[in-house]
Amino acid sequence: MTTASPGSPAEIVVAVIRDTGDRAADQRMLAALAGELLPSAAPAATPVAFVVVHHCAHCGASDHGRPSLHSADGTAVAGVHLSLSRAAGRVGLAATLAAPVGIDIESIDAVAAAGLDDVAFDATERASLDALAAHGGESEARRMRASAWAAKEAVLKTAGTGLRTDPREVALDLAHPARPLALRTARTARAPDATGLTLHELTPLPDGLVGYVAVASASPTRIRFAEAHSLGDAAPASAPPPGPRPNDGVSRR
Numbered sequence: 145m146t147t148a149s150p151g152s153p154a155e156i157v158v159a160v161i162r163d164t165g166d167r168a169a170d171q172r173m174l175a176a177l178a179g180e181l182l183p184s185a186a187p188a189a190t191p192v193a194f195v196v197v198h199h200c201a202h203c204g205a206s207d208h209g210r211p212s213l214h215s216a217d218g219t220a221v222a223g224v225h226l227s228l229s230r231a232a233g234r235v236g237l238a239a240t241l242a243a244p245v246g247i248d249i250e251s252i253d254a255v256a257a258a259g260l261d262d263v264a265f266d267a268t269e270r271a272s273l274d275a276l277a278a279h280g281g282e283s284e285a286r287r288m289r290a291s292a293w294a295a296k297e298a299v300l301k302t303a304g305t306g307l308r309t310d311p312r313e314v315a316l317d318l319a320h321p322a323r324p325l326a327l328r329t330a331r332t333a334r335a336p337d338a339t340g341l342t343l344h345e346l347t348p349l350p351d352g353l354v355g356y357v358a359v360a361s362a363s364p365t366r367i368r369f370a371e372a373h374s375l376g377d378a379a380p381a382s383a384p385p386p387g388p389r390p391n392d393g394v395s396r397r
């Protein structure tokens with residue numbers, strides 16, 4: 145369990161674990177991560193105290209959509225916000241009590257190969273990426289493209305709409321790239337003008353991966369990386385991903 149001292153930034157607990165292709169295992173890890181935040185929770189070593197349930201706000205299905213935390217008897221645990229992302233053999237998990245959260249990790253190579261620019265970026269962002277490629281080099285532009293895409297998907301996960309919202313509605317300042325990236329606008333239902341959103345860049349991540357966490361709050365928040373082994377995952381985040389890569393992590397509309 146974690147306690148925040150008064151006035152200190154609210155924690156967003158993050159873990160990056162191996163993608164074994166076992167979705168139920170990912171959900172158990174996410175429940176264990178969330179358990180770290182709850183005062184009355186069982187130790188993270190006994191994640192069965194909580195389960196992760198999905199709900200699609202669009203069609204009402206429970207096999208996909210935003211994840212949320214429930215106790216083992218099926219009662220929703222209020223005030224806990226969860227998110228999950230997979231890319232290049234890794235799973236990114238995030239949990240916080242602060243506000244709705246979104247995590248997205250991306251493979252730099254997979255985003256480059258996906259050719260997403262027209263659907264992902266507005267004309268201003270595309271011009272910035274072109275300028276970066278010309279002046280900073282193609283490799284820097286590839287990293288920026290993947291980071292910007294991760295930031296946008298993270299924001300759209302906080303909104304709960306995912307790619308039902310046009311990602312160009314989340315506009316980033318790529319002309320003056322800062323870390324974390326700055327939002328120009330974000331026309332999502334939850335944060336119609338971007339003022340109620342905070343972006344955190346995830347670092348360090350394994351080579352070739354970039355990632356962002358967005359939280360629907362303007363109040364100070366901070367990222368804390370949880371020890372993956374405390375959640376029951378044996379591989380440190382810096383280890384090379386094992387075996388076949390079940391998911392390149394790049395969604396296409």
Ligand SMILES: CC(C)(COP(=O)(O)OP(=O)(O)OC[C@H]1O[C@@H](n2cnc3c(N)ncnc32)[C@H](O)[C@@H]1OP(=O)(O)O)[C@@H](O)C(=O)NCCC(=O)NCCS
Nearest residue numbers: 202203209210211228229230301304305306307308394395
């Ligand atoms: C959210 C979304 C952008 C993630 O896609 P992605 O980048 O390929 O996948 P990631 O690995 O980064 O994230 C997947 C996780 O996002 C979460 N997620 C799915 N839909 C979500 C939503 N609407 N809001 C927040 N999180 C969502 C789930 O935890 C999912 O994990 P799962 O595969 O175990 O279910 C994409 O799934 C999407 O746009 N979903 C909404 C589409 C929709 O509503 N369609 C209508 C269906 S009826």
